[in-house]
Amino acid sequence: MSEDLVYLGVPLKRPKVAFFELTSCEGCQLQIVNNEATLLDFLSLVEVVNFREAMSERSDDYDIAFVEGSVTRADEVKRLQTIRKNAKMVIALGSCACFGGVNQLRNRFQDQAWVKREVYGDFPIDTEDEVRPLSAVVDIDLEIYGCPIRKEEVEKIVTNLILGKAIDHPKYPVCMECKANENICLFDLGEPCLGPVTRGGCDAWCPNSRMGCWGCRGPAEVANVAQIRKIMRQYGFSEEILLDRLECFGGFTAHIKEFRHC
């Protein structure tokens, strides 16, 4: 695994990469090994020095740290700070790391003691009162969105990093990609969808399967969130259905606050 990489005759450094997980389902790391057809090529681009889910070797010497999951306990704050210190670049991997993910659904409850009791009864359980994304604790260099992440997107980003190319996330919403795929609009099929306001880049993964978008990638830069409220109403979907989706992954937290105020 130590041969040198060469691109257009220019030698490139193979970065040492490490994978870590905080509070999560570890699905985003699993996605890394889930693209079997290109897995070996991907592994030849980098030197994996830490990947607890798949390997026993561990090292604190790495260039890029991919961190999955949200921050929910004091020991995770410390782990994340150590990772930040060790890594040249910290990448938030997936919706939990970027926005809190489904875990942050408990932030909607005022009474966090009730949340603990509901699951553990009187058994004492250690957790912070708020589920936080990585960026609330340390500086993050790059975010990779999605629940789950798309392996193709990770491969593209890692390749661009190695080649020193800029990394641009799409500014347009999922709706654009869905139209380009010539799907029938889900609203016309009677399904609610956040495609018009959610950041693209997933190639309309869910709408392609006739499941409306739940906004796992957070808001598109050009999102008109007030308009989605009108569209939903126009197609007969309740405010509750809209809120269920907007609050599911934490990407739209700021917008929800606006809604609740008007």
Added chain:
Amino acid sequence: MKVTCDINVHHLTRVEGHGNIKIRIKKGEVEEAYWEVVETPRFFEALLVNKKWDNAPYICGRICGICSIGHTLASIRAVENGFGIIPTEQTGKLRLLLKHMETLQSHILHLYFLAAPDFLSTGSVLPLIKTHPEVVQRALRLKMLANDVCDIVGGRRMHPTRTVVGGFTMLPEKAELIKICRRLENSAPDLMETAELFSSLDIPDFIRETEFVSLKGVDNYPFIGGDLLSTDGVEMEEQEYRMMSNEYCVARSTSKWSKLSRESFAVGALARCNNNFEFLHPLAKEAAGKLGFSPVNHNPYMNNMAQLIECIHVVMDSITLIEDLLGNGRQEPRQAVHPQKGVGVGAVEVPRGILYHSYEFDGEGRIQKADCVIPTSQNNANIHYDIKALAAQCAEAGKSDHEIEKLAEMLVRAYDPCISCSVH
């Protein structure tokens, strides 16, 4: 020589989630031996409160990255049972096909990527890419096949997009089904070579008599719904699952523990093979013979072999399912949902064992109370008592620190624990 050792495995590798092993032996006496789960909780049961029924499968699939299909299907079954929906034959077959391919994907990942490195004395699958390229290629081929079928049937291999209460949002194309059927048929040599490889591995010699819990087969090897069964003779109906799982909290674990007739019990591939061996496909039974498995087997390391036996079963059964689907023509993919007040329970055999979801609904289908009982949380107590028994056996046999640590790690890995899932 009397064994003295102090083993602390912090955040065990090649498992899903965070767990620690502690073994302290002094002059041949085990002073301390335990399994600790330190995973952070996500409080899924609370997250669901006041959410409408359609949120449940979508949110709950995200309990687990590896068995998201199983969680989605258990959640859907709980909602459907709560509302009195009976899935159509087509939906039932498609769900089972999807379930089978998750089982294959998960078992192959565990056998080749997580368990095999121990037997071949490497830290991960990475060195094997150079030293055993044909083995890695074979593993990737099987895993890719399983994942491709999940994409075609469920819309996505992880956190599926077509599986909904009432059926599917859309159906796979006929041509796609024909193609995957052929690929499944062509995977037989890879499966047989996998059996060949694993039959050559040395399974550690360790027996602890255990109670095994699974779904009860009636006329086939059970995966989705039905009665519950234990090797100690306990039988319950699906909706009585709480009396089967008996969850409780313990110190040193953010995951709950379970017990039934004894201080612990086991679920998973080994439990299923032990309880329902007669319903396995003939080729799976034949492989069992080669792998040295016959029911009831009480060696937890044999869970690896049971997983492999199931890989063969699910591939063979999937071929039959696809032939049936192709022969039956296409029905409507999805039926209407009418929420009603009540309780719904769904029991599904996921790769690591039996999984229960249960929801209590109000009249509008809003969840008032949720409960999810995870396979690994049912296994945690058994893992713990296995570690104790293993430590005692190793102390008596005069094993070295290194050997004890490796055997203990392999023991926990054999359960293929999904720790983040168990804490959820």
